[in-house]
Amino acid sequence: MEKILRYTVDSEDVFEHIIKEDAFEYNHVVIKPHFTFPAHPTDANVIITVIKGELSIKLENQAVQIFVKGQVITADQGTMSELSNNMDKPCELFVIKRRDLMLDA
Numbered sequence: 001m002e003k004i005l006r007y008t009v010d011s012e013d014v015f016e017h018i019i020k021e022d023a024f025e026y027n028h029v030v031i032k033p034h035f036t037f038p039a040h041p042t043d044a045n046v047i048i049t050v051i052k053g054e055l056s057i058k059l060e061n062q063a064v065q066i067f068v069k070g071q072v073i074t075a076d077q078g079t080m081s082e083l084s085n086n087m088d089k090p091c092e093l094f095v096i097k098r099r100d101l102m103l104d105a
Contacts, residue, residue, distance in 0.1 A: 012090045031055070031085040036063040039082040044097035045100040046081075048073045053091030 006012045007028040014037075017024040025044070031037075031053075039058070048055070049072050057073060057086055058064045060080050075081055077099065085091040 023062045027095040036084040044099045047096040058082040
């Protein structure tokens with residue numbers, strides 16, 4: 001039987017778990033303009049889908065890269081990451097976290 005879940009629509013700043021289980025999370029994130037999440041190691045294998053705006057990501061010692069709507073980014077568990085929205089409008093993403101799956105891009 002299906003289960004219908006919802007996420008916040010039309011927000012400028014949100015981090016919400018749509019699904020949260022021991023080994024799997026499906027999160028909806030809206031990053032407000034000019035906000036940066038502090039650098040941190042990823043706590044799982046991560047898949048990020050940008051659905052609105054621009055997301056700036058710095059992984060490990062790499063240069064900052066900018067991702068836009070329609071792009072999907074992966075990072076392995078333990079990767080140092082810093083996510084930012086350097087634009088004047090919100091950036092919206094969906095984030096899948098898997099703690100039992102290794103990603104090979």
